[in-house]
Amino acid sequence: MANYQKLSINQLSFTYQHDRVPVLNDLTVSVPLDHIIGIIGNHHAGKTTLCRVLAGIVPHIIAGNLVGSCQLGDQSPVQDWPAYNQQTGFVLQDPHSQLSGLADTVADEIAFDLLNHGVEETAIQQRVAAVAAQLQLTAQLQQSPDSLSGGQLQRLAIATAIVTRPTVLILDDPTSEMDPQGRSDFFNWLKTVTHTTIVIVSNEIDELCEIADELWVLEKGHLVSHGTPLQVMNHLSPKWQVATPTIYQLASLMNWPLATKPTLFPVNFNQLRRCVNVNHSN
Numbered sequence: 001m002a003n004y005q006k007l008s009i010n011q012l013s014f015t016y017q018h019d020r021v022p023v024l025n026d027l028t029v030s031v032p033l034d035h036i037i038g039i040i041g042n043h044h045a046g047k048t049t050l051c052r053v054l055a056g057i058v059p060h061i062i063a064g065n066l067v068g069s070c071q072l073g074d075q076s077p078v079q080d081w082p083a084y085n086q087q088t089g090f091v092l093q094d095p096h097s098q099l100s101g102l103a104d105t106v107a108d109e110i111a112f113d114l115l116n117h118g119v120e121e122t123a124i125q126q127r128v129a130a131v132a133a134q135l136q137l138t139a140q141l142q143q144s145p146d147s148l149s150g151g152q153l154q155r156l157a158i159a160t161a162i163v164t165r166p167t168v169l170i171l172d173d174p175t176s177e178m179d180p181q182g183r184s185d186f187f188n189w190l191k192t193v194t195h196t197t198i199v200i201v202s203n204e205i206d207e208l209c210e211i212a213d214e215l216w217v218l219e220k221g222h223l224v225s226h227g228t229p230l231q232v233m234n235h236l237s238p239k240w241q242v243a244t245p246t247i248y249q250l251a252s253l254m255n256w257p258l259a260t261k262p263t264l265f266p267v268n269f270n271q272l273r274r275c276v277n278v279n280h281s282n
């Protein structure tokens, strides 16, 4: 029977055209929809390529040999990309390359896909205003996209991706050009997004451990670990060269375990609070 509740990847490998070695190697994992998934890993681990597969860009726009499957419920980007594409929003690593280049204003850029989908004018205006407010772009709505700062451009790229209300939102390093306040606002906003599965590549490990339901660790194209941030961070191999969150480092230094058998150190604020209370009351 078809499973409508999961994003699932099964024995997935991908090799770019003209290459011999796969950059994704036999990945199998599945998560319930509506989860937040953080993808982490060292340089060239395959994070961007996995985002491209999840968005269907690989192999439809960037060619190569894809083996195995990627499914959103019973839909697959390989079998029916147009239908699958309507359910996904993708924010590229480089926000410049994502803009249509045809819009004179930020408002028009956000509205672009809605116009293509034939959404009615009043609904477009309402949705553009709502999304701009969520991403703190209201003051920029009548400006040219060319006049925006790097961080504002990233927020515009996110606005264009969410305005069509995708089932899955794929974000490839979406805060790389934001300042610390912008980054913190972004992660706080991400926590408020509902009814959307979010897949996010980021180096912001503290923030990922606060918001993610699940982390996937890639190393040289292999999925070497996946699970809750607590499980993953407590079972890292130094070989993967993945950073641990500040809270984990602090708690392990102070020997404040959250659980003792097996020993697990906290990775986010809620967990830290719990284990500090336990250690104080002993």
Ligand SMILES: Nc1ncnc2c1ncn2[C@@H]1O[C@H](COP(=O)(O)OP(=O)(O)OP(=O)(O)O)[C@@H](O)[C@H]1O
Pocket (backbone or CB within 6 Å): 016, 019, 023, 041, 042, 043, 044, 045, 046, 047, 048, 049, 050, 062
């Ligand atoms: N369009 C492409 N054509 C050929 N090879 C590519 C292409 N894009 C990426 N690669 C290669 O695929 C491998 C994985 O790259 P990818 O960008 O997916 O990794 P990443 O984990 O996102 O890296 P980073 O953290 O440096 O952005 C790298 O060896 C890279 O050179």
